[in-house]
Amino acid sequence: MEPIQSSLSKWMKENKNFQENYTKIRSEVLNDPEIKEFLSLHPEISNSELNKSLVKLYEYKTQSKQCDQCSSFNECQNMLQGYSPILQVENGEIHLAYEKCHSRIMIEKEQSQQQLVQSVHVPKEILQASINNIDDDKNRNNGVMEMFNFLREASNKLPRKGIYFYGPFGVGKTYFLGALANELKKMNISSMIIYMPEFVREIKSSFKNDTTNEKIEYFKKADVLMLDDIGAEMQSSWFRDEILGSVLQYRMMEQLPVCFTSNYSLEQLEGVLASTRDGVEKVKAGRIIERIRQVSKEVPIYGENRRN
Numbered sequence: 001m002e003p004i005q006s007s008l009s010k011w012m013k014e015n016k017n018f019q020e021n022y023t024k025i026r027s028e029v030l031n032d033p034e035i036k037e038f039l040s041l042h043p044e045i046s047n048s049e050l051n052k053s054l055v056k057l058y059e060y061k062t063q064s065k066q067c068d069q070c071s072s073f074n075e076c077q078n079m080l081q082g083y084s085p086i087l088q089v090e091n092g093e094i095h096l097a098y099e100k101c102h103s104r105i106m107i108e109k110e111q112s113q114q115q116l117v118q119s120v121h122v123p124k125e126i127l128q129a130s131i132n133n134i135d136d137d138k139n140r141n142n143g144v145m146e147m148f149n150f151l152r153e154a155s156n157k158l159p160r161k162g163i164y165f166y167g168p169f170g171v172g173k174t175y176f177l178g179a180l181a182n183e184l185k186k187m188n189i190s191s192m193i194i195y196m197p198e199f200v201r202e203i204k205s206s207f208k209n210d211t212t213n214e215k216i217e218y219f220k221k222a223d224v225l226m227l228d229d230i231g232a233e234m235q236s237s238w239f240r241d242e243i244l245g246s247v248l249q250y251r252m253m254e255q256l257p258v259c260f261t262s263n264y265s266l267e268q269l270e271g272v273l274a275s276t277r278d279g280v281e282k283v284k285a286g287r288i289i290e291r292i293r294q295v296s297k298e299v300p301i302y303g304e305n306r307r308n
Contacts, residue, residue, distance in 0.1 A: 025058060029057045030050075032057075032061045034060075034065070035060065044092050045092060045094065046092065049092060049094060050094075053093075053094035056094055056095075056096040059096060060087055060096055063079065063085050064076070064077055065084050065085065066101050066102055067084075067101050070101075070103065072103065073103035073106075073107050076101070076103065078101075081104075082104030083099065083101060083104065084098065084099055084100070084101040085097070085098055086099055119192070119193040120192075120193070120194045121199075121202075122174075122193045122195050123174075126174055127182075129176075131179040131180070133179075134172070134176070135172075139301070139302040140172065140301050142299060143163075143165055143299050143300075143301040146299045147163070147176060147180055147183075150162070150257075151180070151183050151184070158223060158256070158257065161294075161295060161296050161297050162224065162225075162226075162258045162296040163259050163260075164262070164292060164297060165260065165300075166260075166261070166262045166263065166264060166265050166266075166269075167301035167303075168263065168305070169305060170305035171303045172301065173262075173301055174228050174261055176261070177193055178193070180259065184223075184224060190222055191222060191224040191225070192219060192222035192225055193228060194225070194227055194228060197232050197233040199233070200233045200239055202215065203239065216246060219247050222256075224256075224257055224258075224259065225251060225259070226259040226260075229262065230261070230262045231268075231269050231272045237276040237281060240276070244288060245288055245291070248288065251295050252291050252294045252295050257295060257296065258292070258295040258296050259296060266293065269292075270282075270289045271285075273285035
């Protein structure tokens with residue numbers, strides 16, 4: 001049987017248009033600046049290897065390299081979306097490989113970072129909060145300053161104390177938590193934001209599938225735990241002492257920060273936590289307040305109601 005290479009050569013000679021197109025494409029490929037530079041760095045490549053690898057070189061030439069011809073990841077024109085071609089030589093043979101492009105790396109980084117901010121029943125707009133969108137308001141300047149202090153310290157080492165934001169309804173306390181969480185994720189620091197009234201219900205519902213301890217362990221060990229609206233939940237002595245007390249005790253011992261929002265100062269919160277169905281329990285409530293002081297710094301926030 002006649003070798004396929006000979007048959008191909010014969011066919012090319014008989015097909016003038018194909019031969020002309022082939023010659024034109026070959027010339028364009030070999031005169032491509034990047035390919036010329038590549039070949040100049042590898043003089044060991046033979047002409048036969050060059051001809052054999054023309055398809056690979058053409059594939060390399062016609063694709064975008066590290067997003068230079070793509071406006072965005074979704075508009076990627078390459079054969080493998082988000083992958084950029086690279087030419088390699090091994091034992092005198094040309095190989096075409098692919099590596100992640102800048103856009104894919106950024107997309108994967110954003111997806112990975114997004115997983116660092118998790119929440120239990122927190123509104124979507126809070127999870128998208130940005131520190132750049134916090135209004136310049138002298139009534140909240142102290143809170144903003146404490147946030148920046150926390151972030152500055154976190155850039156070197158996770159602070160031992162978080163922030164206890166307290167003040168009237170609608171001044172932006174919860175938004176502060178969301179903005180703080182999104183800044184922390186840029187440092188690859190995870191956070192868990194929990195809306196306290198729903199947290200109580202979450203724990204109660206976990207009795208049904210026996211996941212209470214698993215959830216408590218998860219809340220205990222987040223890099224930065226954020227408890228939103230503490231004091232608003234229907235309080236029971238069991239939840240206060242066995243759940244909240246356990247989480248705060250662990251984080252206090254491990255020197256892990258907790259951030260809070262509340263309508264109450266710590267002095268006022270102590271009275272709220274003391275009043276349960278079982279009566280007034282000042283000593284036990286005082287123990288919780290002392291733990292909160294160990295894991296956070298009390299910071300008041302005032303200003304106009306932004307919910308109106």
